[in-house]
Amino acid sequence: MAAIDAAIMLRRKSTLIYSALWLLPLAFLLVFYFYPLGTIIVVSIARWLQEGLGGWNAEIIQRAIGFTFYQAGLSTLLTLLLGIPAAWLFSHFQFKGKQFLRVAATLPFILPTVVVAAGFNALIGQRGWLNLILMEIFNLSQPPIAIQNSLFAILLAHVFYNISIVIRVISAAWEQADERLENAARTLGAKPARVLWEITMPLLLPSILAAFLLVFLFDFTSFGVILMMGGPRFTTLEVEIYIQTMHFLNLPLASLLALIQLAFSMLITSAIMSTGRTVMVPIMPKVKEDNLKKPHKFSEKVIISAISVAMGCILLLPLLALAARSLLVQESIPEGSNASGWHFSLTYFQQLFNNPRQSIFYVAPIQALRNSLGYALSASCLSLTLGLMLAGASRTHHLFRRVLNWLVMLPLGTSAVTFGLGLFLAFGLQANAPNWYPFLIPLAHALIGLPFVLRLVEPALHAIPQNLHWAAQTLGAAPRQIWRQIDLPIIWRAALTALVYAFAISLGEFGATSFLSRPDIPTLPIAIYRYLNLPGGSNYGQAMAMAVILLFVCAAGLIIVDHLQLNHVNQPSTQEMNDNA
Amino acid sequence: MLEIRNVSKYYDGQLLLNNISLTVADEETICLLGPSGGGKSTLLRIIAGLEEMECGQVFWDGQDLADVPPHARAFGLMFQDYALFPHMTVNQNIAFGLRMQGMDRAQISQRVEEALQMVDLRGFGARKVFDLSGGEQQRVALARALLPHPRLLMLDEPLGALDRTLREQLGSDLRRVLSQMKIPVIYVTHDQEEAFAIADRLLVLHEGHIVQSGTPQQIFRQPDTLWLAAFFGQKNHLPGKVLHLQPMTVETALGRFICENRQKEFLIDQSVTLVLPNSAAKTGGQGQNSVLGRVQHVRFQGIGFMIDFVMQDGSSMSFFFDRALQVGQEISLSFQPQSILCYA
Numbered sequence: 034m035a036a037i038d039a040a041i042m043l044r045r046k047s048t049l050i051y052s053a054l055w056l057l058p059l060a061f062l063l064v065f066y067f068y069p070l071g072t073i074i075v076v077s078i079a080r081w082l083q084e085g086l087g088g089w090n091a092e093i094i095q096r097a098i099g100f101t102f103y104q105a106g107l108s109t110l111l112t113l114l115l116g117i118p119a120a121w122l123f124s125h126f127q128f129k130g131k132q133f134l135r136v137a138a139t140l141p142f143i144l145p146t147v148v149v150a151a152g153f154n155a156l157i158g159q160r161g162w163l164n165l166i167l168m169e170i171f172n173l174s175q176p177p178i179a180i181q182n183s184l185f186a187i188l189l190a191h192v193f194y195n196i197s198i199v200i201r202v203i204s205a206a207w208e209q210a211d212e213r214l215e216n217a218a219r220t221l222g223a224k225p226a227r228v229l230w231e232i233t234m235p236l237l238l239p240s241i242l243a244a245f246l247l248v249f250l251f252d253f254t255s256f257g258v259i260l261m262m263g264g265p266r267f268t269t270l271e272v273e274i275y276i277q278t279m280h281f282l283n284l285p286l287a288s289l290l291a292l293i294q295l296a297f298s299m300l301i302t303s304a305i306m307s308t309g310r311t312v313m314v315p316i317m318p319k320v321k322e323d324n325l326k327k328p329h330k331f332s333e334k335v336i337i338s339a340i341s342v343a344m345g346c347i348l349l350l351p352l353l354a355l356a357a358r359s360l361l362v363q364e365s366i367p368e369g370s371n372a373s374g375w376h377f378s379l380t381y382f383q384q385l386f387n388n389p390r391q392s393i394f395y396v397a398p399i400q401a402l403r404n405s406l407g408y409a410l411s412a413s414c415l416s417l418t419l420g421l422m423l424a425g426a427s428r429t430h431h432l433f434r435r436v437l438n439w440l441v442m443l444p445l446g447t448s449a450v451t452f453g454l455g456l457f458l459a460f461g462l463q464a465n466a467p468n469w470y471p472f473l474i475p476l477a478h479a480l481i482g483l484p485f486v487l488r489l490v491e492p493a494l495h496a497i498p499q500n501l502h503w504a505a506q507t508l509g510a511a512p513r514q515i516w517r518q519i520d521l522p523i524i525w526r527a528a529l530t531a532l533v534y535a536f537a538i539s540l541g542e543f544g545a546t547s548f549l550s551r552p553d554i555p556t557l558p559i560a561i562y563r564y565l566n567l568p569g570g571s572n573y574g575q576a577m578a579m580a581v582i583l584l585f586v587c588a589a590g591l592i593i594v595d596h597l598q599l600n601h602v603n604q605p606s607t608q609e610m611n612d613n614a
Numbered sequence: 615m616l617e618i619r620n621v622s623k624y625y626d627g628q629l630l631l632n633n634i635s636l637t638v639a640d641e642e643t644i645c646l647l648g649p650s651g652g653g654k655s656t657l658l659r660i661i662a663g664l665e666e667m668e669c670g671q672v673f674w675d676g677q678d679l680a681d682v683p684p685h686a687r688a689f690g691l692m693f694q695d696y697a698l699f700p701h702m703t704v705n706q707n708i709a710f711g712l713r714m715q716g717m718d719r720a721q722i723s724q725r726v727e728e729a730l731q732m733v734d735l736r737g738f739g740a741r742k743v744f745d746l747s748g749g750e751q752q753r754v755a756l757a758r759a760l761l762p763h764p765r766l767l768m769l770d771e772p773l774g775a776l777d778r779t780l781r782e783q784l785g786s787d788l789r790r791v792l793s794q795m796k797i798p799v800i801y802v803t804h805d806q807e808e809a810f811a812i813a814d815r816l817l818v819l820h821e822g823h824i825v826q827s828g829t830p831q832q833i834f835r836q837p838d839t840l841w842l843a844a845f846f847g848q849k850n851h852l853p854g855k856v857l858h859l860q861p862m863t864v865e866t867a868l869g870r871f872i873c874e875n876r877q878k879e880f881l882i883d884q885s886v887t888l889v890l891p892n893s894a895a896k897t898g899g900q901g902q903n904s905v906l907g908r909v910q911h912v913r914f915q916g917i918g919f920m921i922d923f924v925m926q927d928g929s930s931m932s933f934f935f936d937r938a939l940q941v942g943q944e945i946s947l948s949f950q951p952q953s954i955l956c957y958a
Binding site for chain 1 (some may be wrong): 659662663664683684685686687688689690691693695697698699700701702710711714758759762764953
């Protein structure tokens with residue numbers, strides 16, 4: 034039975050290679066995810082054992098939990114309320130400007146929170162356009178609107194952020210909903226309203242629920258928006274963790290809050306997984322345009338225009354305000370003069386290259402951009418490498434594929450702040466912070482991006498039919514050549530898309546970074562956050578200028594991703610090809 | 615020469631291939647015939663080294679291939695759905711095998727040009743493979759499998775995905791190309807006519823076993839088992855009991871039959887099943903070897919008529935005639951003793 038032995042040997046050899054494929058990423062997860070998480074648990078339990086339950090400040094905990102749920106629920110409902118009509122629009126009509134709106138609606142998802150916060154600040158903040166214009170018109174000395182630092186500002190930013198998810202999830206389902214069912218109900222005598230209530234809505238319900246849960250999760254774990262838009266009065270679990278750690282160094286309380294946060298978000302994540310959805314990668318699907326009609330009736334045109342304009346305002350005004358605020362400089366106006374005194378200037382951008390003595394960093398702000406680009410590049414490459422390894426391993430191990438889904442979704446269910454706290458406790462507390470401490474930032478970013486990378490890369494890899502590999506093998510291709518000649522050329526779009534996403538995520542990451550960044554090596558979002566909170570027009574303008582740079586890099590990424598998708602549509606999958614044969 | 619010995623393979627806990635052994639001589643074309651899902655494709659993949667087997671060995675010219683990975687075996691395999699690389703052009707697909715051999719570019723492009731000519735696809739080289747029709751894809755797949763000069767060629771239902779007219783045309787092209795190749799060929803199909811047309815030797819695979827092997831004529835005229843007879847369309851089965859052995863006489867519900875076409879020995883009183891061949895019935899006759907049937911249905915089949923009868927005992931049988939009969943007509947049918955098959 035020498036042949037059987039040989040076959041077993043061969044199997045062992047390939048098993049070993051594949052083991053390395055998943056053992057390496059697993060070790061990475063173990064050291065940089067599970068170990069920090071364990072540290073959080075240990076820190077909070079140690080305190081509990083020492084002082085018992087009485088040692089906690091119950092009021093802070095209760096208030097934080099209560100407000101977290103309150104704002105998340107409210108934000109999610111508001112997002113659905115605005116998103117569902119938009120989803121209807123996208124799934125039923127073809128109209129001018131749709132392509133533009135489609136991209137505009139996708140943009141927020143890869144926009145960093147600091148950019149969004151800066152945008153809304155430039156629009157409705159104390160020093161924002163709305164206040165400036167009103168002050169000008171009514172000659173006021175104080176800004177009349179105080180939306181900033183209110184619940185309303187938080188809700189607005191959350192709607193801005195998540196409306197694209199609602200549109201995507203629900204319009205995809207709406208489009209696939211069989212129109213014949215509605216027609217059948219009509220011929221059976223149901224009025225349009227009854228059809229909507231008894232046929233359309235029940236068919237859409239699963240996707241509405243899925244959208245609700247996804248948006249709720251993002252609102253629940255939202256950190257940057259609340260910190261920057263809500264101001265000191267509004268503290269969610271996330272913000273409280275940050276404050277307890279960074280301001281009071283109350284690590285046990287911060288750890289406990291992180292555990293509570295983790296438990297809730299895991300609950301929501303598993304609810305999402307049980308609806309059959311995994312991570313959202315918000316690429317707007319290119320729809321089959323044949324089901325869409327152009328608006329004909331006057332009422333349709335009015336409704337469509339209204340929804341489009343409303344969407345355009347929500348999505349674009351903050352960004353336009355941001356851009357304008359970074360490019361227009363206010364001159365010092367002589368007393369009594371009525372001239373508005375604004376002129377176009379690149380001053381704020383030029384100032385980014387200076388390193389003023391009183392700078393809160395020791396470097397010129399532009400250095401933050403360089404840091405961020407470097408971090409993002411290494412984080413995205415690491416993320417893609419890990420993702421490809423895991424996806425490659427899961428192709429041969431079916432059980433592993435199921436485990437993998439859960440294993441990698443864990444980082445998704447973990448908020449960035451919890452992440453940051455864990456890494457801070459595990460690696461940052463040692464007496465003299467080690468030299469490699471700044472490298473934690475790209476590692477954390479890589480982990481945060483990993484679920485997204487996998488979501489893109491894994492299905493692409495699995496979609497490659499087995500017989501393409503077989504064909505290549507019988508034609509003399511060794512495993513490495515198969516990877517280079519078959520797999521990589523087929524999945525490169527997905528891989529590049531994943532890389533861009535991981536890059537954008539890292540570039541804008543704020544929550545975990547705020548725990549890990551060192552003053553002398555700031556990232557761009559951290560720098561923007563600091564400058565926004567500083568007094569003085571120049572600092573404000575520079576924050577805006579940095580946000581604009583971030584905005585442009587992310588928008589460029591989105592355009593690349595969109596382009597990759599666009600070309601992809603023209604190329605039928607192998608499956609389709611074989612069906613035609 | 616290819617030889618496989620005692621190959622067994624389980625699939626989902628069931629024995630898909632049960633102790634299969636076969637050889638393919640140099641320049642021989644064998645055809646594996648059997649119903650779909652019977653493990654034929656799996657056997658090809660095992661020979662190619664793409665799939666592992668529970669036990670068994672594959673030899674090439676006496677060398678055990680257990681340690682030879684698929685890409686080093688130089689066995690060509692053409693897949694049922696062609697498995698063309700979707701991200702490559704026609705040229706790139708065909709050239710793939712030569713590139714893996716490390717041949718230089720100029721030589722490759724010359725050889726690819728020749729291959730395109732061989733399969734009638736000149737000028738198609740720069741096309742994307744998904745712009746091709748099914749028949750064109752089939753020819754690209756054939757050229758791709760042939761160009762690296764494999765020492766064995768395996769074809770998995772190469773005409774299976776094509777419609778009937780295309781199948782006949784490409785089938786004859788395929789025979790022409792294969793006969794020029796002078797290499798052993800294993801051809802897998804579930805279609806008898808295709809198998810008859812192409813095979814030097816036919817192997818019928820059923821429930822994991824090779825149930826019969828031989829020339830197409832041998833197998834068709836004298837199938838070894840009742841299942842094989844039915845597989846080749848002989849469905850006029852008639853149960854009975856052996857009455858005499860010399861000459862072999864069988865008593866049935868439709869009368870006595872003498873059959874001289876015996877594969878094996880039978881015992882007196884043994885239960886047997888006779889197969890009345892559907893193409894060898896003559897009208898008229900009485901007594902032994904003749905039956906009475908009423909015409910129930912007449913189906914025109916181009917070169918003749920398939921006529922369904924209700925027999926005296928109420929069973930149904932079908933026979934082939936070169937002329938139509940009238941529905942409702944009672945007719946006596948008789949059979950030559952040599953044409954009746956008898957199975958235990």
